[in-house]
Amino acid sequence: xxxxxxxxxxxxxxxxxxxxxxxxxxxxxxxxxxxxxxxxxxxxxxxxxxxxxxxxxxxxxxxxxxxxxxxxxxxxxxxxxxxxxxxxxxxxxxxxxxxxxxxxxxxxxxxxxxxxxxxxxxxxxxxxxxxxxxxxxxxxxxxxxxxxxxxxxxxxxxxxxxxxxxxxxxxxxxxxxxxxxxxxxxxxxxxxxxxxxxxxxxxxxxxxxxxxxxxxxxxxxxxxxxxxxxxxxxxxxxxxxxxxxxxxxxxxxxxxxxxxxxxxxxxxxxxxxxxxxxxxxxxxxxxxxxxxxxxxxxxxxxxxxxxxxxxxxxxxxxxxxxxxxxxxxxxxxxxxxxxxxxxx
Amino acid sequence: xxxxxxxxxxxxxxxxxxxxxxxxxxxxxxxxxxxxxxxxxxxxxxxxxxxxxxxxxxxxxxxxxxxxxxxxxxxxxxxxxxxxx
Numbered sequence: 001x002x003x004x005x006x007x008x009x010x011x012x013x014x015x016x017x018x019x020x021x022x023x024x025x026x027x028x029x030x031x032x033x034x035x036x037x038x039x040x041x042x043x044x045x046x047x048x049x050x051x052x053x054x055x056x057x058x059x060x061x062x063x064x065x066x067x068x069x070x071x072x073x074x075x076x077x078x079x080x081x082x083x084x085x086x087x088x089x090x091x092x093x094x095x096x097x098x099x100x101x102x103x104x105x106x107x108x109x110x111x112x113x114x115x116x117x118x119x120x121x122x123x124x125x126x127x128x129x130x131x132x133x134x135x136x137x138x139x140x141x142x143x144x145x146x147x148x149x150x151x152x153x154x155x156x157x158x159x160x161x162x163x164x165x166x167x168x169x170x171x172x173x174x175x176x177x178x179x180x181x182x183x184x185x186x187x188x189x190x191x192x193x194x195x196x197x198x199x200x201x202x203x204x205x206x207x208x209x210x211x212x213x214x215x216x217x218x219x220x221x222x223x224x225x226x227x228x229x230x231x232x233x234x235x236x237x238x239x240x241x242x243x244x245x246x247x248x249x250x251x252x253x254x255x256x257x258x259x260x261x262x263x264x265x266x267x268x269x270x271x272x273x274x275x276x277x278x279x280x281x282x283x284x285x286x287x288x289x290x291x292x293x294x295x296x297x298x299x300x301x302x303x304x305x306x307x308x309x310x311x312x313x314x315x316x317x318x319x320x321x322x323x324x325x326x327x328x329x330x331x332x333x334x335x336x337x338x339x340x341x342x343x344x
Numbered sequence: 345x346x347x348x349x350x351x352x353x354x355x356x357x358x359x360x361x362x363x364x365x366x367x368x369x370x371x372x373x374x375x376x377x378x379x380x381x382x383x384x385x386x387x388x389x390x391x392x393x394x395x396x397x398x399x400x401x402x403x404x405x406x407x408x409x410x411x412x413x414x415x416x417x418x419x420x421x422x423x424x425x426x427x428x429x
Contacts, residue, residue: 085376140362147365167373181376192374203364279363327364333372 080125082171083111083178086153087331088164088189091117093157101153102128102146108153113179114186119153119163120178128171137169154331162196164189165331192336199271200303201335202296202328204310205279206262207288212321213254217247220254258322259292262313269306270296274334288323295334303329 084102091112099108101121110117126132136142150168157163172178182189221243231239259275267273276293298306307326314324 087373143366144362147362147369150369151360151365165368165373167375168369170376185376188374276367279367327360330368333368336374337372 080129081122082125082128082173083120083175084123084128085166085170085172085178085181086119086121086150087157087166088182088193089117089119089157089161090193091115093117093161095119095160096156099153099156100149102149104149111175111178111182113182116182116186116189118178118182119157120175121153123171125171125173128169133169151331158200158329158331162193162198163331164192164196164336165333196297196332196335198300199297199332200300200329201332202298202303202306202326203330204262204266204292204294204296205290205325205327206259206292206317207290207323207325208255208258209288209321209323212288213251213258213291214247216254216320217250218244220250221247255291258317258320262292262317262324263294265309265313266294266296266306269302269309270298272297272335276334288321297332297335298329 086101086108089110091110093110095108095110097107100106101108101119103121103123106122108119108121111120112118127136136146147168154163154165172181263273263275273294273296276295278290278293296306310324310326317324
């Protein structure tokens with residue numbers, strides 16, 4: 001084979017291999033970059049085509065093993081990468097291979113340390129550093145995409161084991177720092193995992209139709225039997241107005257009573273139960289007015305009983321103009337809200 | 345693998361409202377100081393502003409019968425005729 005026939009073949013093969021080389025080589029190059037230092041690794045030289053027989057997986061190559069600067073490593077140097085952490089599970093928990101997170105081009109992987117594993121994927125710092133985050137978090141479309149991606153990763157993890165969910169957007173600059181975090185917070189994380197084993201969070205929101213509470217209040221206000229028949233129209237009118245005024249005073253008490261009845265019934269089945277702030281009516285997307293926003297930590301073995309209890313309550317309250325909204329199972333966002341900083 | 349015996353309610357990630365997500369992801373979960381995360385106080389401020397912003401988006405969607413999805417607005421004809429405002 002003539003020499004000039006070989007070059008285009010090598011180029012074509014390299015172009016074909018490049019996407020497959022990207023993940024493994026980029027990762028290795030980035031780590032070496034941080035360990036060894038940019039100047040030592042990448043002298044200014046013309047880019048070369050990657051050799052096809054370069055190993056893609058396996059082995060830990062030191063800088064001495066690389067025959068020369070890689071065009072992909074050049075690319076890594078120009079593009080800063082962060083490590084986005086979704087949550088923490090115990091080490092050796094299996095994870096699906098094709099799971100992606102905040103950056104759809106980067107797979108979610110486990111970084112293990114001290115018996116724990118952080119669920120992590122690489123993200124471009126251009127999108128996730130402090131300055132960019134401030135801007136992006138105010139973009140609802142961006143936020144929605146990242147929030148759903150974050151939740152999806154933890155959903156998948158939750159299907160297989162206990163998982164401690166992290167707040168949105170926890171990003172580290174290196175894998176070593178992720179490991180350092182796991183080692184440092186080992187006790188808190190293991191404690192949380194122990195509390196969450198075999199459990200999940202469920203949410204129940206209750207809404208009252210417009211006038212439902214007032215109707216109930218009116219129905220409870222004392223009504224003299226037949227007394228209205230014997231009084232003047234004016235007196236009857238005044239009596240009715242007084243009853244309505246008394247009913248209005250009871251509206252809050254009734255909403256409160258209903259909330260306590262529902263929350264109490266569900267808390268009895270829960271490991272832990274919390275009342276969260278009500279979502280504002282225009283935010284909840286429902287016609288009625290929210291009067292309960294409860295979250296419940298439920299043992300998996302009790303989940304069927306919990307759902308049955310919600311269904312029974314929904315039936316009881318339906319005739320009173322109340323609707324219940326059940327969501328779950330969720331990773332236990334509401335039952336791990338300790339700040340690591342506060343724990344120190 | 346330790347599968348959970350609990351059947352999920354519908355296709356989870358899309359049935360859940362953005363507000364329910366934001367309440368959990370920005371106000372819940374463990375807070376760990378990543379070396380380049382926003383300070384907790386900053387996230388709280390963003391969260392407060394965002395809840396109002398999300399509210400206005402969802403109100404617009406409901407009132408006008410429009411889905412302001414990432415793929416662009418989609419008109420829902422049935423909702424347009426309603427006078428629920």
